[in-house]
Amino acid sequence: MLNRDNILSECPLFTGIKQEEFDTMLSCLAARVVEYKKDNYIYMSGSIMSEIGIVLSGSVIIIKEDYWGNRTIISRMSASDMFAESFAFTVGEKLSISVVAAENAEILFIDCKNIINIETSPFVFHTILINNMVRILAGKNVMLMQKIDHLSCRSTRDKLLSYLSAQALEQKSKAFTIPYNRQELADYLCIDRSAMSSELGKLRDEGILTFHKNSFELL
Numbered sequence: 001m002l003n004r005d006n007i008l009s010e011c012p013l014f015t016g017i018k019q020e021e022f023d024t025m026l027s028c029l030a031a032r033v034v035e036y037k038k039d040n041y042i043y044m045s046g047s048i049m050s051e052i053g054i055v056l057s058g059s060v061i062i063i064k065e066d067y068w069g070n071r072t073i074i075s076r077m078s079a080s081d082m083f084a085e086s087f088a089f090t091v092g093e094k095l096s097i098s099v100v101a102a103e104n105a106e107i108l109f110i111d112c113k114n115i116i117n118i119e120t121s122p123f124v125f126h127t128i129l130i131n132n133m134v135r136i137l138a139g140k141n142v143m144l145m146q147k148i149d150h151l152s153c154r155s156t157r158d159k160l161l162s163y164l165s166a167q168a169l170e171q172k173s174k175a176f177t178i179p180y181n182r183q184e185l186a187d188y189l190c191i192d193r194s195a196m197s198s199e200l201g202k203l204r205d206e207g208i209l210t211f212h213k214n215s216f217e218l219l
Helices: 002-010 019-028 112-116 126-150 157-172 183-188 195-206
Strands: 033-038 042-043 051-057 059-064 069-078 098-101 105-111 175-177 211-213 214-218
Touching: 002 019, 002 175, 019 069, 051 059, 051 112, 059 105, 069 183, 105 112, 112 126, 126 157, 157 175, 157 183, 157 195, 157 214, 183 195, 195 211
Parallel strands: none
Antiparallel strands: 033 105, 042 098, 051 105, 059 069, 059 098, 175 214, 211 214
């Protein structure tokens, strides 16, 4: 349970809540834990749900799929990351995305009604959770705007450079790793994988960057 508490301490939703309060809090929130195998769907597009998910172990990807099964990756979530909160707090809204286990994963689910149910609970952490949730939703709106910036670039080259530049700035280093493999990166940027690999090779040959798997260095 210590590992669980350490992971939850890193989740922004629980900022300001002490580890010794987690058991009481999770019991009050009626939280539940479910394990998923790699490639299992956690949520499917078109469903209606009221629970947020928090990754305890493994990782998940948020995807959009079209009629023909073509997949676009919206984001990837790992331990302590939260997902589906925007849909959970929108009553009756059908999911426009799917959530899939990128590897074997353990997920903590909390019904959003239990988070905002202040009047019927004697615990003060509800106010803390609500304040944290507002900050999280605002932060994810900023992340969405950043992705729009990448996708607004017209060429494969410009999309790659926009994304990799943002990663270097975010990680404050010219050498960094990204959370995606080649296919996932192509899906995230909505570009063809072969064209992307070709462009990465050109950027390397031009002395703009080096890379190995998901590790990059801007020169």
